Amino acid sequence: MTNPLSAQSLADPVAFLPGLHGQDALARYWLSQVTLRLRREICWLWRERAQQGGDDAALPPAVDGALAALDLLRYEHDKRAFFADDITARYLSERIASAAPPDLADAPRGSFGWVAQQLELAPVERFVLALALLPGVDSAAGQVIASCLNDLSRTSPNLALAQRLWDEPDELLHCFDPAHPLLRHGLLSSAQPHDWNSALQVPVLVARELLFPAGRLPSALQAVPVAPLASGLEPAAARIRSALTAPRGVQLLPLLGAANAPLAETAAACAAMAGVETLQPSAALPREHLAQALSAAWLRGCALYLPARMLADPTAHDGGLEAPPLPALPLLVFIGVHERSALRGLGETLPALDVPPPDFTQRLDCWRQQLPDAGLAPLLAELARRFRYERTAIERVASELASLGRPPSAGELFAAARANLDLGALAQHVPPRFERAELMLPAAQAAQVDELITAMHNLTRVHHDWGTARAWNEGGLSALFAGPPGTGKTMAAEAIAAELDLPLYRIDLSQVVNKYIGETEKNLRRLFDAADSADLILFFDEADALFGKRTEVKDAHDRYANLEISYLLERMERFKGLAILATNRRKDLDEAFLRRLRFVVEFPLPGVEERLRIWRSVIPEGVDASDLDFEFLAQRFALAGGHIRGVVFNACLQSAAEGAPRRLDMPAMVRALQREYDKLDRANSLDQFGPYAALVATHRTRR
Structure with missing residues (x-):
């Protein structure tokens, strides 16, 4: 009978894998204790199962679990005698008894020794910690533990194994429970701490610290x-x-x-x-x-x-x-x-x-650090005001611009900064289709729009050169565009965006307004928080749906609806960009909200002169309109600009037959006019169509 273990192979066995030591002296001591006891247990199991008729040329084979448990008491005397008489077992026992733990006075923080001091661990607790630590750091230990557990699939130790290996089994009963310091501090993990057979493990990040305190940080x-x-x-x-x-x-x-x-x-x-x-x-x-x-x-x-x-x-x-x-x-x-x-x-x-956001001076300093090119200096103050970004966003924009390999132009600079805006699904970006010169407004309203544009151009200077930023919290501007449908409210918002070179976002009310209590406020908070990071234009169409009058509180829904309006008013005052609200029903807006608006622009139905300019301007380029009587159309039909556009578009659709010339004539325009009146459910007389009344009469007969 040949013992697979020999005394010569056991010099300083910190672990089963040669060369594994770690940096902590106490960890080496207790890992050595665990390894020596596991080796001694394997010696006994090999002897015991060989006597029971097992294969004497292999590690102890698995046997019936119940039989192995019963044999613990049956062979207790034989096991003690084996430890005293067998040369290898006696050598291992002498090593276990003779080794002395090192002094813990200089144990570095986080090490096995430091933990033993801080948590005042008893020897049995240190042993259990080392037992759980061993298979996590020694790839060769798992199968040895599995043999001791009589199950080759279980390579992690448990408290039952610790109790068998420790000289005083009673000590395991008094020191381990679900609130034990080793478990409480995450040094040991166990799915069921109260279960003797639940696997014990030391998490990998913890194992690194216990063996190599203050070493290189793990990637985790x-x-x-x-x-x-x-x-x-x-x-x-x-x-x-x-x-x-x-x-x-x-x-x-x-x-x-x-x-x-x-x-x-x-x-x-x-x-x-x-x-x-x-x-x-x-x-x-x-x-x-x-x-x-x-x-x-x-x-x-x-x-x-x-x-x-x-x-x-x-x-x-x-x-x-x-x-x-x-x-x-x-x-x-x-x-x-x-x-x-x-x-x-x-x-x-x-x-x-x-954590407050960086103020204008801090943002400007950051832009100057990231974009030190002297040629960009005149633009950075405007950049710092218009884009209230955090340092990380400024660094990201600067990194993108650095990839150009040359100083960026003003357009590239602002485009790169604008590309970092993200308002999510609550708003849609609207590319402007119109220029300021295309607005057909009476003189008073045109002057108000010009004043709004001038105010936005001067906002940086007034806030930060004239000193109003502190009193007004770097506040932006808000405007109300009120008037009947089709009078140019949306067109004006797009023209202002083009003139100011600011992105325009239309608020999707279907995404913002929610029937559930409190959800509308949450959506608005997300929207304004995102919009506050840069100068942009928020366009609230049909604003009365959001900014309506507060009601008498009759139930919880009324109370929360009033809270939403109050929250809107507060956020509007703090919004730093330009907010434009459009409504067809100004009287439905809350008076407290109207007092907070910087501009209120009434969009009336256009007069004859404005309608004449609108009729001429909406004809597509390249379309022959020489047959149209623009003066007649402007004088006879009091339509808003949006409706005039609809009439012209419909006339084009009906005139663009295959092979037909690109030309509009009065019959097509008159028929389109009648369709528009029908759509609007507005009455009109044949006299209004003058010489073209017969065409309208024919149309009405066919209808």
Whole structure:
């Protein structure tokens, strides 16, 4: 009978795999204890099962589990005698008894020795931790453990194996429960801590720290760079210093800021003032591995930053968060959120820190750093005012422009900045189709539109050179375009966008207005938060649907509807771009809202002179209109510009037969006019059509 283990192969066995040591002395000691005991157990199992008729040339073969359990007591005396008499087993026992644990005085933070000190682990607890640690760091240990467990598919140890290997089995009964410090701090993981046969594991990120404390960061964790601390956040350092020294469990400190705000960098700056580094889990880290990231941060003595998406509650429909795992872990966790309402579900937190957006001076400094070319200097002030981006967005725009390999033109500069806008599904971008010169308005209204354009051109100078930015919070402008359908309200908005070179977004009311209580307000918040990042034009068509009069409160729906209007009024005042609201029913608008508007432009039905210009201007280029009597059309038919466009378009459709010349004549135009009146359900007489009355009479007879 030949023992597969020999005394000569057992020199300093920290693990089964040669060359594996780690950097922590206490970890080496306890891993060696585990390895020696596993080797001794294998010796006994090989002897026991060989006596039972097993194959003496292999590791102990699997046997019936119940029989193996019964044999524990049956062969207890034989096992003790074997440990004393067998040369290999006796050698292993002597090594187990003679080895002494090292001094823990200089154990570095996060190491096995440091953990043993901090958690005041008894020897049996240190042994169990080393037993769970071994297969995670030694690829050769799994099959040895499986042989000891009598199941070749189970390569992770459990408490039952620890109890068999430890000299005092009773000690396992008194120190392990679901709230044990090793479990509470995430150093051990077990699906069922109260089950003797549940596998014990040390998470991989924790294992690295225990063996190689303060080593290179794993790819699952990243050091957060420290950003310049925004003014007003300096007192946060004292709060953070207190939280870091508190002996309590996980402390959550929310940071509130815009979508692109440098929340992680701000958290790192606050922690750095307290002398602590901040880590952040990689975006690739699966959610189920978040607990070991928290434990690794605690072992390193760092704070941890978590974006809200990593704590999003998959069962919540309101964007709420759930608390991070390991609530008893003494760790400071920053939570980056964009809406205070998301903090519901986190439980108790420290007072939230509001991360303010960069002001004009800070944005301008950032643009100057990223675009130092002297030729661009005159444009940067306008760029800093029109695009209220965070530093990360400015750096992204500058990086895109750097790929040109040359200084960008003014058009390329503003186009690149504008490309970072994203209002989602709540608004649609509208490319302007009209120029300012195409607007056919009475003199008073034309002057108002010109004043609005001038005001937007001068807004940067007035806010930041004349000093109104502080008093008006860098506020933008709002205007109401009121008038009957077709009078040019939408056309004017497009012409203003073209004149100001600003993007125009039409608000999709079907996406914004929601029948469920509170949802309309949430949609509006998302819309305004996105729109506030840059100068743009928000065009609310049929604005009375959103900005109607507040009603007497009769039920919960009335109360929430009034809250939505109040919220709209408040956000309109803070909106920094240009908001244009169009309505056919000005009287239905809330008076409090009307007082907050900077411009109110009434779009009347055009007079004869305006209608004449409209008729002439809407004829498509290249179409022969010499047969049309424009004076007659302008004088006889009091139509708005939109309706005139519809008449001309319909006449073109009816005149463009195959092979026909591109020409419009009065019969086609008169028939199209009658169709338009029919569509509008407006009465007209044959006398109104003058010499063309017979054509209309024929049309009415056929109808």
